[in-house]
Amino acid sequence: MAVSKKWLSFGFLVLIQVLSGLIYKLAQTSSDYAFSPFAALAIAEALKLAMSAGMFALQCRSATSPKTSFGDEVSKLDWPTILKIQALALLYCVNNRITFIVMKSADPATYVVFKSMSSVFTALAWCALMGTPIVRRQWAAIVQQSCGLIVTQYESCTGSMTLPAVTYALLSTSTMISSLTAVANEKQLKRMPIPMNLQNIVLYSGGVLFNAGGHWLASQTHVGIPRFFEGYNAASAVLILMNACIGVVCVAVYKFADAVIKSLAFGVTTVVLTLISWAMFDLKLDPIKAAGCIIIVTSIFQHSMGHGRAVATAESSKRHEAGLPK
Numbered sequence: 001m002a003v004s005k006k007w008l009s010f011g012f013l014v015l016i017q018v019l020s021g022l023i024y025k026l027a028q029t030s031s032d033y034a035f036s037p038f039a040a041l042a043i044a045e046a047l048k049l050a051m052s053a054g055m056f057a058l059q060c061r062s063a064t065s066p067k068t069s070f071g072d073e074v075s076k077l078d079w080p081t082i083l084k085i086q087a088l089a090l091l092y093c094v095n096n097r098i099t100f101i102v103m104k105s106a107d108p109a110t111y112v113v114f115k116s117m118s119s120v121f122t123a124l125a126w127c128a129l130m131g132t133p134i135v136r137r138q139w140a141a142i143v144q145q146s147c148g149l150i151v152t153q154y155e156s157c158t159g160s161m162t163l164p165a166v167t168y169a170l171l172s173t174s175t176m177i178s179s180l181t182a183v184a185n186e187k188q189l190k191r192m193p194i195p196m197n198l199q200n201i202v203l204y205s206g207g208v209l210f211n212a213g214g215h216w217l218a219s220q221t222h223v224g225i226p227r228f229f230e231g232y233n234a235a236s237a238v239l240i241l242m243n244a245c246i247g248v249v250c251v252a253v254y255k256f257a258d259a260v261i262k263s264l265a266f267g268v269t270t271v272v273l274t275l276i277s278w279a280m281f282d283l284k285l286d287p288i289k290a291a292g293c294i295i296i297v298t299s300i301f302q303h304s305m306g307h308g309r310a311v312a313t314a315e316s317s318k319r320h321e322a323g324l325p326k
Contacts, residue, residue: 010265017269019242021108022276027235028104034231037100038215041093042228044243045207051244052204056197076194082202088184089206093214095177096243102170106163109277112270113152114171116296117145121179145299151292270297 027033103111120142153162161168189196219225232240274293277283 013265014268014272016242016246017112017265018272018276019238020246021112021269021273023235023239023242024100024103025108025281027233027239031104033100033236034226034233035236036215036218036226036228036231037097038211038218039226039228040232040236040240041096041243042208042211042215044240045204045211047240047244049201049204049208052197052200056195056201059195059197074198077198077202081192081194084188085199085202086206088181088188089203090210091177091181092203093207093210095174095181096211097214098170098174098177102167102174105167106171107277107281107283109270109274109283110153110163111171112273113293113296114149114168115175115178116270117149118175118179118182120145121176122182124179141299145296148292148295148299151295152289156288 027035106114123138123142153168154160155162188199192199215225215228219227270293274283274285274290278285
């Protein structure tokens with residue numbers, strides 16, 4: 001049963017990653033969005049807020065100890081904690097908006113391939129925030145991955161990169177924010193004495209406010225911004241549902257899968273989206289770019305193996321310092 005759950009989570013992770021890269025393109029009309037991205041994100045955050053509130057209510061109702069009552073759990077929230085979670089919500093808001101902008105010019109394969117560099121920034125964030133060392137295998141994978149990225153994005157005939165410099169700057173910013181938020185979120189979930197669902201309620205409440213505020217500000221400063229519930233079609237509805245459900249899928253993956261399965265899923269996603277982009281979005285796929293994709297896929301696997309070893313080393317060191325057996 002454990003094996004079936006692991007591979008089921010693998011399948012869901014591949015599916016959600018492929019949809020994440022593809023649905024942004026399908027939701028566009030003439031290389032733009034007929035709806036307000038801020039409004040769509042606010043609706044998705046509201047759905048996540050409703051799901052988290054429902055799960056938190058069920059958790060409190062099923063609790064047998066008065067120490068886990070609704071009031072006691074909420075009382076654990078203080079302003080410093082709320083502000084930390086809201087800062088994370090603001091970063092998510094900015095990053096999600098950047099994704100909408102980037103996907104107007106980048107094909108899904110390029111987006112996913114470039115986002116694979118998040119492993120580099122994640123390793124640095126883990127080292128800074130969680131005290132996890134970066135081992136030699138990770139450094140080798142980082143160099144390998146960087147070289148593979150250059151191979152896939154550099155046009156030797158024209159002597160230039162495939163996409164505009166602004167797009168690469170936005171992709172770099174988005175990748176760094178994704179890495180920082182992933183590690184910061186994991187740190188908060190593991191170290192804050194507050195239930196995960198309650199943390200998510202605070203997080204998604206901020207997401208609703210920040211995205212709704214962004215929509216209002218855009219409508220006040222730009223002409224032609226669609227109204228809050230205007231311009232949606234089937235693809236944009238799937239985009240909203242995908243953004244709302246991605247948290248649930250990630251929790252299942254973190255629970256039932258491991259680093260190898262996650263890296264394998266990302267490699268499969270890269271291959272699938274490369275073929276889709278070649279067939280649907282005029283991606284130029286030649287042997288050199290294919291070789292670059294293979295380099296990136298193998299480096300992802302190497303990096304995940306190195307990360308697992310680094311985490312084990314850090315935990316062993318902490319146990320040794322505490323006088324516990326390794």
